[in-house]
Amino acid sequence: xxxxxxxxxxxxxxxxxxxxxxxxxxxxxxxxxxxxxxxxxxxxxxxxxxxxxxxxxxxxxxxxxxxxxxxxxxxxxxxxxxxxxxxxxxxxxxxxxxxxxxxxxxxxxxxxxxxxxxxxxxxxxxxxxxxxxxxxxxxxxxxxxxxxxxxxxxxxxxxxxxxxxxxxxxxxxxxxxxxxxxxxxxxxxxxxxxxxxxxxxxxxxxxxxxxxxxxxxxxxxxxxxxxxxxxxxxxxxxx
Numbered sequence: 001x002x003x004x005x006x007x008x009x010x011x012x013x014x015x016x017x018x019x020x021x022x023x024x025x026x027x028x029x030x031x032x033x034x035x036x037x038x039x040x041x042x043x044x045x046x047x048x049x050x051x052x053x054x055x056x057x058x059x060x061x062x063x064x065x066x067x068x069x070x071x072x073x074x075x076x077x078x079x080x081x082x083x084x085x086x087x088x089x090x091x092x093x094x095x096x097x098x099x100x101x102x103x104x105x106x107x108x109x110x111x112x113x114x115x116x117x118x119x120x121x122x123x124x125x126x127x128x129x130x131x132x133x134x135x136x137x138x139x140x141x142x143x144x145x146x147x148x149x150x151x152x153x154x155x156x157x158x159x160x161x162x163x164x165x166x167x168x169x170x171x172x173x174x175x176x177x178x179x180x181x182x183x184x185x186x187x188x189x190x191x192x193x194x195x196x197x198x199x200x201x202x203x204x205x206x207x208x209x210x211x212x213x214x215x216x217x218x219x220x221x222x223x224x225x226x227x228x229x230x231x232x233x234x235x236x237x238x239x
Contacts, residue, residue, distance in 0.1 A: 019049060020057035027066050027077055028166045038067065038075040065164050080168050082220045088161050089213035093206050095154055096142065101202035103148040104193050111144055112194050119190040122183055134182045141189065168216055175215065185211070 023043065026032045038058060040051045047054070058075045061067035068078045107115075118137055122129060142162075146155050185208040192201035 016053040016056045019053045032077050034079040036077045085216050093209045097202045097206040099145045099149045100205040101198040103145040104196050104198040104201045106148040115190045119187045
């Protein structure tokens with residue numbers, strides 16, 4: 001466990017929320033690993049707070065699907081299962097594909113120009129790209145598309161789904177050609193949005209998520225064998 005030991009900033013917000021955000025960030029960024037126990041006393045000492053906000057934060061994280069609380073045993077960083085991945089991507093597929101279809105008619109010309117420029121820049125730098133470049137581009141388009149729906153409940157649900165699947169990405173190994181596939185999918189979705197073709201944009205986004213689900217499920221079928229593999233997989237993300 002490698003939580004920062006500095007005192008939390010309590011100014012202007014609930015201590016429980018601050019504690020929740022800190023633990024959540026450490027889980028999503030893989031500072032706390034799947035299956036790792038979360039001891040209230042240890043967390044309280046490291047974050048320099050009492051056990052009460054720690055307990056409240058862990059309960060919320062359990063509700064969010066990032067932590068698993070086992071009666072008489074304690075809290076653990078949740079380990080996703082193949083069923084979790086399938087359920088997450090079923091929800092993401094339904095909501096994100098709908099949002100993409102809506103965005104095709106709602107995004108401004110300026111927003112579409114921004115996405116088009118980004119797609120062209122990625123294609124120009126294709127030989128020098130890494131996974132972070134393409135993942136950042138996908139995250140940008142997701143945020144823009146979801147915002148275009150003006151649906152706060154959808155935004156909250158998808159943010160939670162994204163946090164959960166992010167914990168698996170740190171341990172997923174992308175197959176050969178995955179980076180090029182991600183880039184091609186991104187460019188295709190942008191072109192469909194730019195053409196304001198709702199049906200095509202929706203279909204392409206759903207196809208992209210189906211591929212991502214397949215990559216993660218195949219990762220679960222191939223357990224890690226040693227620490228060297230673990231470090232390699234942390235650097236390659238399925239998206």
